[in-house]
Amino acid sequence: EDQVTQSPEALRLQEGESSSLNCSYTVSGLRGLFWYRQDPGKGPEFLFTLYSAGEEKEKERLKATLTKKESFLHITAPKPEDSATYLCAALGSYNTDKLIFGTGTRLQVFP
Amino acid sequence: DAGITQSPRYKITETGRQVTLMCHQTWSHSYMFWYRQDLGHGLRLIYYSAAADITDKGEVPDGYVVSRSKTENFPLTLESATRSQTSVYFCASRETDFDYGYTFGSGTRLTVV
Numbered sequence: 239e240d241q242v243t244q245s246p247e248a249l250r251l252q253e254g255e256s257s258s259l260n261c262s263y264t265v266s267g268l269r270g271l272f273w274y275r276q277d278p279g280k281g282p283e284f285l286f287t288l289y290s291a292g293e294e295k296e297k298e299r300l301k302a303t304l305t306k307k308e309s310f311l312h313i314t315a316p317k318p319e320d321s322a323t324y325l326c327a328a329l330g331s332y333n334t335d336k337l338i339f340g341t342g343t344r345l346q347v348f349p
Numbered sequence: 350d351a352g353i354t355q356s357p358r359y360k361i362t363e364t365g366r367q368v369t370l371m372c373h374q375t376w377s378h379s380y381m382f383w384y385r386q387d388l389g390h391g392l393r394l395i396y397y398s399a400a401a402d403i404t405d406k407g408e409v410p411d412g413y414v415v416s417r418s419k420t421e422n423f424p425l426t427l428e429s430a431t432r433s434q435t436s437v438y439f440c441a442s443r444e445t446d447f448d449y450g451y452t453f454g455s456g457t458r459l460t461v462v
Contacts, residue, residue, distance in 0.1 A: 269447070270447040272447075272450050272451070280455060280456070281453035281454050281455050281456050282392070282439070282453045283453075284450035284451065284452065285450075287447045287448055287449075287450055289447075325391070325392070327392075329447070334405075335397055335399065335405075336397070336407055336408065337382070337394065337451065339391045339392040339393075340391060341389065341390070341391040342391060
């Protein structure tokens with residue numbers, strides 16, 4: 239059964255304190271690994287798509303990486319406006335379009 | 350406005366009533382999806398559609414009905430609402446390739462009393 243697990247559930251960082259969020263996935267035939275940001279009361283906002291092990295993508299203070307079993311979202315020198323819930327999702331196999339989400343990591347960055 | 354629009358934003362209904370949540374996208378994306386988001390469960394797929402008149406079940410389809418007569422609209426109907434269907438519902442769409450991911454609407458918060 240396809241599964242996505244995120245850790246930690248919650249993370250508190252001081253402004254400027256870099257850290258990483260983890261996403262472990264078990265899917266057959268990974269077609270894409272997605273990262274989203276979600277602010278309270280809003281829909282998820284797309285950040286990255288990763289396709290194969292070794293791939294990396296960057297956007298401002300965020301960098302996403304992918305291995306055969308995990309993906310990491312690295313946050314460098316975070317600012318309070320980076321506070322949000324970060325969601326990871328995986329799409330596996332060629333027979334369905336069922337994107338499987340993890341339960342997210344709630345990040346708080348305080349000044 | 351371009352994008353994906355959900356309505357209503359908030360809805361309170363009684364147990365046993367039929368409720369329809371609306372979703373409209375302006376990009377002509379082939380693929381559209383309905384998710385529900387609950388504390389502790391994350392986002393779970395209810396139904397999805399690969400094109401007009403083509404729909405398929407997701408992870409939690411029981412109690413829901415969808416239709417897609419036009420590419421831009423994908424309504425979700427709760428035939429007889431139950432309290433367990435109290436949730437936040439998100440509609441999403443995507444292009445054929447995955448480079449831009451799935452685009453989500455702002456959600457409908459549904460409360461069944």
